[in-house]
Amino acid sequence: MAIDDKQAWAAVMRRDRAFDGQFVTGVLSTGIYCRPSCAARHPARANVRFFADGAQARLAGLRACRRCLPDDVARDEAAVRAAIDAIRSGESPTLEELGAITGYSPTHFSRVFKRTTGLSPAAYARALKEERVRDALSGSERVTDAIYDAGYEAPSRFYAAMEGKMGMSPSAWKNGGRGVTIRWAVVETTLGEMLVAATDKGVCRLSFNEGEAELRARFPEAELAQGGADFSALLGQVIDAVETPGTGQDIPLDVAGTAFQEACWKALRQIPPGETRSYSEIAAAAGNPRAVRAAGTANGANNVAVLIPCHRVIRSDGAIGGYAYGTQIKEELLRREGEPG
Numbered sequence: 001m002a003i004d005d006k007q008a009w010a011a012v013m014r015r016d017r018a019f020d021g022q023f024v025t026g027v028l029s030t031g032i033y034c035r036p037s038c039a040a041r042h043p044a045r046a047n048v049r050f051f052a053d054g055a056q057a058r059l060a061g062l063r064a065c066r067r068c069l070p071d072d073v074a075r076d077e078a079a080v081r082a083a084i085d086a087i088r089s090g091e092s093p094t095l096e097e098l099g100a101i102t103g104y105s106p107t108h109f110s111r112v113f114k115r116t117t118g119l120s121p122a123a124y125a126r127a128l129k130e131e132r133v134r135d136a137l138s139g140s141e142r143v144t145d146a147i148y149d150a151g152y153e154a155p156s157r158f159y160a161a162m163e164g165k166m167g168m169s170p171s172a173w174k175n176g177g178r179g180v181t182i183r184w185a186v187v188e189t190t191l192g193e194m195l196v197a198a199t200d201k202g203v204c205r206l207s208f209n210e211g212e213a214e215l216r217a218r219f220p221e222a223e224l225a226q227g228g229a230d231f232s233a234l235l236g237q238v239i240d241a242v243e244t245p246g247t248g249q250d251i252p253l254d255v256a257g258t259a260f261q262e263a264c265w266k267a268l269r270q271i272p273p274g275e276t277r278s279y280s281e282i283a284a285a286a287g288n289p290r291a292v293r294a295a296g297t298a299n300g301a302n303n304v305a306v307l308i309p310c311h312r313v314i315r316s317d318g319a320i321g322g323y324a325y326g327t328q329i330k331e332e333l334l335r336r337e338g339e340p341g
């Protein structure tokens, strides 16, 4: 197999789902074999032998783990793909119908779907609807038409579904932030000049070496203002978070993207400081392992550097990769996070 034992063991230690189907972990002391991501307690390294697949492990006298069902990886993937196709076709299948389509029991299928996409089938369908509304909103239709077109019964249902997800209301977002006040400041940090901007919902832009012109270009219709007691308090928290790696998880953010982009940003926030991921791992964590390029785009569309830690994504060959504000800042952030705390 193309993966060496060291890489395989590292994948097992972080229960990396991206490696499911690429090899199985044989545990000689218990006589079973598992997916790399098996949730069971990790075996001692000395008891582990890696096999290319379940058939090889069975030849060595091992049997499949009943918890992670290592022989079902391909079947699970096909089932999730079939379910996503059914949901995307717009027919709102029930969990029972999805079970029937995929040949799994509804509860088991729900578990498999969630393990793969990070969302329940119903939450996935909702996110898809929201994404379609946003696509329509960026066109020229009236907002209400766009909402009906995307399958919501009434605009009030749409706003209820969006509550807490998208800081700006759909009209404001469509209009470049019209009706929204953005407070902002440029401060000196150890990483250089940092721009911080926030609505009353949370931080909407954190960048380096930018000023009012760049902010204006991003939110052309918003009212830009400086100062304010609430903003000063938030700014203090943001500066602390940037200077002290691994803090700032509680700082509110006001960001809006497609459902997939938001899933990517959520996956980025789950990378522990001191660790990195590849674009394909982010794509898998966001629910679409094949959307590697879209995960790269989502990374680039991140408005809030550091707090959404897009700097923790590196190339799959281990090279550091690019960064919107230059690789020097990225290297420095990773260096600080890698220091024992």
Ligand SMILES: [Zn+2]
Residues within 6 Å of the ligand: 033, 034, 035, 038, 039, 040, 065, 066, 067, 068, 069
């Ligand atoms: Zn297992």
